[in-house]
Amino acid sequence: MNSPLEQEDGEWIEHPSTPQSFNAPSAIPIISLWGRLLVPLQGDIRDTQLQELEERLLNTIRDHGAEGLVIDASGVTMLDSHLCATLGRTAAAARLMGVRAVLCGLDPTVAMTLEAMGLALEHVETALVLESALDQLGVRVVRDEGEDEMEEGL
Amino acid sequence: MTSPLAEVSKLLLRYVPEVLAQSMLRRARAAASTSDDPHRVYDELRTSVRLFVEPGSQQALLMELEQITGKRPETTRERIIVASEMDVSRARLRARELSQQLGGGAFGAQRASTAVSELARNIVMYAGKGQIEIIARHRVPPVLSVRASDQGPGIVDTDAVLSGAYKSKTGLGRGLFGVKRLASKFTLQSSPAGTIVEADIPL
Ligand SMILES: Nc1ncnc2c1ncn2[C@@H]1O[C@H](COP(=O)(O)OP(=O)(O)OP(=O)(O)O)[C@@H](O)[C@H]1O
Ligand SMILES: [Mg+2]
Numbered sequence: 001m002n003s004p005l006e007q008e009d010g011e012w013i014e015h016p017s018t019p020q021s022f023n024a025p026s027a028i029p030i031i032s033l034w035g036r037l038l039v040p041l042q043g044d045i046r047d048t049q050l051q052e053l054e055e056r057l058l059n060t061i062r063d064h065g066a067e068g069l070v071i072d073a074s075g076v077t078m079l080d081s082h083l084c085a086t087l088g089r090t091a092a093a094a095r096l097m098g099v100r101a102v103l104c105g106l107d108p109t110v111a112m113t114l115e116a117m118g119l120a121l122e123h124v125e126t127a128l129v130l131e132s133a134l135d136q137l138g139v140r141v142v143r144d145e146g147e148d149e150m151e152e153g154l
Numbered sequence: 155m156t157s158p159l160a161e162v163s164k165l166l167l168r169y170v171p172e173v174l175a176q177s178m179l180r181r182a183r184a185a186a187s188t189s190d191d192p193h194r195v196y197d198e199l200r201t202s203v204r205l206f207v208e209p210g211s212q213q214a215l216l217m218e219l220e221q222i223t224g225k226r227p228e229t230t231r232e233r234i235i236v237a238s239e240m241d242v243s244r245a246r247l248r249a250r251e252l253s254q255q256l257g258g259g260a261f262g263a264q265r266a267s268t269a270v271s272e273l274a275r276n277i278v279m280y281a282g283k284g285q286i287e288i289i290a291r292h293r294v295p296p297v298l299s300v301r302a303s304d305q306g307p308g309i310v311d312t313d314a315v316l317s318g319a320y321k322s323k324t325g326l327g328r329g330l331f332g333v334k335r336l337a338s339k340f341t342l343q344s345s346p347a348g349t350i351v352e353a354d355i356p357l
Binding site: 010011012013014015016017018019044046047048077078079080081082084085107109110112113116117118119 | 229230231232233234235236237238239240241242243244246247248250260261263264265267268271272275283287318325326328329331332333335336
């Protein structure tokens with residue numbers, strides 16, 4: 001099968017394949033914060049990273065419980081259909097274990113692209129920023145003598 | 155400040171008679187109006203210079219012309235072999251970089267990167283191995299032409315997949331449907347001998 005692109009003259013820059021073991025991605029942290037779990041997603045997210053996270057997250061919930069889960073996506077460079085599906089599945093599983101999940105901080109260009117593609121983040125509550133996500137999960141800020149202090153609400 | 159075309163006109167007058175200069179500019183403008191490539195007008199001028207200007211002064215004129223118009227930006231063509239998750243990451247990152255080099259905004263780069271991610275991921279998931287070819291085109295607006303090809307088992311029900319009605323076992327089943335929505339031009343050819351998806355993403 002040939003195509004217009006193949007017939008294009010000019011030099012091609014070639015990028016060979018990289019073995020999977022090369023440059024293995026690091027594990028995504030799970031931070032425990034006022035009884036909630038906070039997962040900061042940063043940079044380019046790989047499928048295996050997200051799968052590993054899902055398992056570890058659900059184990060953490062089983063072993064230690066949590067009053068909520070916040071996925072902070074403010075550092076995410078890109079979300080495609082598969083990553084959305086995996087995030088949705090993780091949130092749905094957490095929900096089945098009795099833990100509410102809120103996703104926050106989605107970059108406007110990521111949100112606009114998902115919208116343009118007709119993709120929705122299913123089973124996930126969303127919030128604009130981390131503070132409002134924590135607020136949705138019942139964390140209230142009490143300011144005392146000019147100093148910020150966190151306290152549990154309701 | 156004078157416009158580049160006014161400068162070009164003055165430059166031509168130093169080399170050729172006025173009638174000829176005018177006709178060269180007219181040709182260039184006509185060529186540019188049938189194309190969305192901003193450099194078409196200068197390409198056409200260069201052709202005219204080679205055709206109508208005395209050979210001895212062509213080189214000097216072309217050099218002066220280049221000072222006004224700048225060099226024609228190179229069209230970049232890149233072929234990325236995709237066989238692992240790491241390659242999928244590299245492909246989408248490269249799409250982002252090329253979009254930015256083309257002057258596409260943050261949203262454009264995001265759309266291009268996401269489209270390439272979908273196509274590269276499908277190759278690894280369903281065909282095991284294949285390639286992503288990217289051509290960065292300097293147009294108005296800039297365009298990233300993406301071609302994903304593999305020799306995998308092919309897609310069974312392309313109609314369902316492209317209408318968004320497809321029920322996937324492995325994902326949302328919305329990847330190709332989404333790419334189609336991001337593209338100004340989209341074609342999908344699939345048979346048991348392989349799959350080729352071509353998508354132009356305007357930035
Ligand atoms: N390159 C390919 N080779 C063979 N089959 C493919 C290829 N690309 C897609 N398919 C088939 O077409 C279906 C639809 O692909 P599409 O990318 O739209 O959704 P998906 O991969 O199932 O889910 P998602 O992309 O939303 O995670 C896939 O489930 C797969 O069966
Ligand atoms: Mg897919």
